[in-house]
Amino acid sequence: MKLFGATLSPFVRKTAAFLNEKGLNWDHAPIGLGSQDEEFLECSPFGKIPGFRDGEVKLSDSTAICVYLDAAYPEPRLIPERAEDRARAIWWDEIADTVLVAGVGKMFFNLVVAPRFLKQKGDEGVAEEGRGEVMKFMEFFEARAPEPGSFLVGGALTLADISMASPFVNVEHVGVAIPDSLSRTRAWVAAMHERESFAAMVAAERKIMAGEFGVKG
Ligand SMILES: N[C@@H](CCC(=O)N[C@@H](CS)C(=O)NCC(=O)O)C(=O)O
The missing domain is CATH 3.40.30.10 (Glutaredoxin)
Incomplete structure (x- = not known):
């Protein structure tokens, strides 16, 4: 595949x-x-x-x-079968792809994609607007962030965790730190990015961001 x-x-x-x-x-x-x-x-x-x-x-x-x-490829199950858990996993996935990515995208496009890959000036005002949206979202998330070692839905890793953790890598790439006051969010994001499924990818992306190698067009 x-x-x-x-x-x-x-x-x-x-x-x-x-x-x-x-x-x-x-x-x-x-x-x-x-x-x-x-x-x-x-x-x-x-x-x-x-x-x-x-x-x-x-x-x-x-x-x-x-x-x-x-x-x-049902093993391991990453989209729960139990009705409510299934709906909640899809809900987090949708919120990540729309609400979180909307703010993240405004920052990442204008601070990284436009200047570095499209060779055009990004709009700093739009990037700042995105930063405000992401900060607001993080506060919303803090109240719902899982206990250390746990996950967003049903106590097991699901699509919800993967979808929510992914845009937070872009947050790091634009140099926005998760505030210390949002300690649950910080811990959960760090634990997700340390998983084998993310770690090598994130390390390679950090090198791209540091200018050590590019992406294929
Ligand atoms: N809902 C789609 C969104 C995919 C998407 O918008 N990808 C962006 C890159 S982050 C893209 O390809 N943009 C180029 C375009 O819209 O033409 C998904 O979940 O895969």
Whole structure:
């Protein structure tokens, strides 16, 4: 199976971490935005990353890919079967992909993607607006962050944790620290990023951010 897209994208990173938590072997095509790669566009007709292929199954959209993977490769279960837990896991996934990524994206696009990869000036005002949104979101999250060693839904790792943890890597990349006052959020995010499913990817991204190597176009 093959995942298309650079993991600097929170959606690609989420899918990659999900594949890793499943213990699956997968190939990576770390393409950037606007890629005209034919195989990628067959998987992702609107050109959004991630794209994904498993044999003849061609998919895009991180949540669609994770839903496929959980059904096709059920062990370990990462989308709960119990009705309420299932709904809550999907709810966190949706909130991560929309509410959290909205603020994170304003910062990451204007402070990183525009100046570094598109060679255009980012809008610092929009980035600042994003920072405010992310700070507000973190306060919301603090009251719901799991106890140390636990997880967002049903006491076990699920899609909810993977989806929520992923955009926090971009928060780190733009140099925004989680305030000390949000200690539960800080601890949970750190524990998620230390998991094997995230750690190597995050380390490689830190090198990209430090300018040690680039991403393929
Ligand atoms: N809902 C999609 C969102 C994917 C998405 O918007 N990816 C961004 C990169 S972070 C992208 O490809 N943007 C380029 C575009 O919209 O043309 C998912 O979960 O995969």
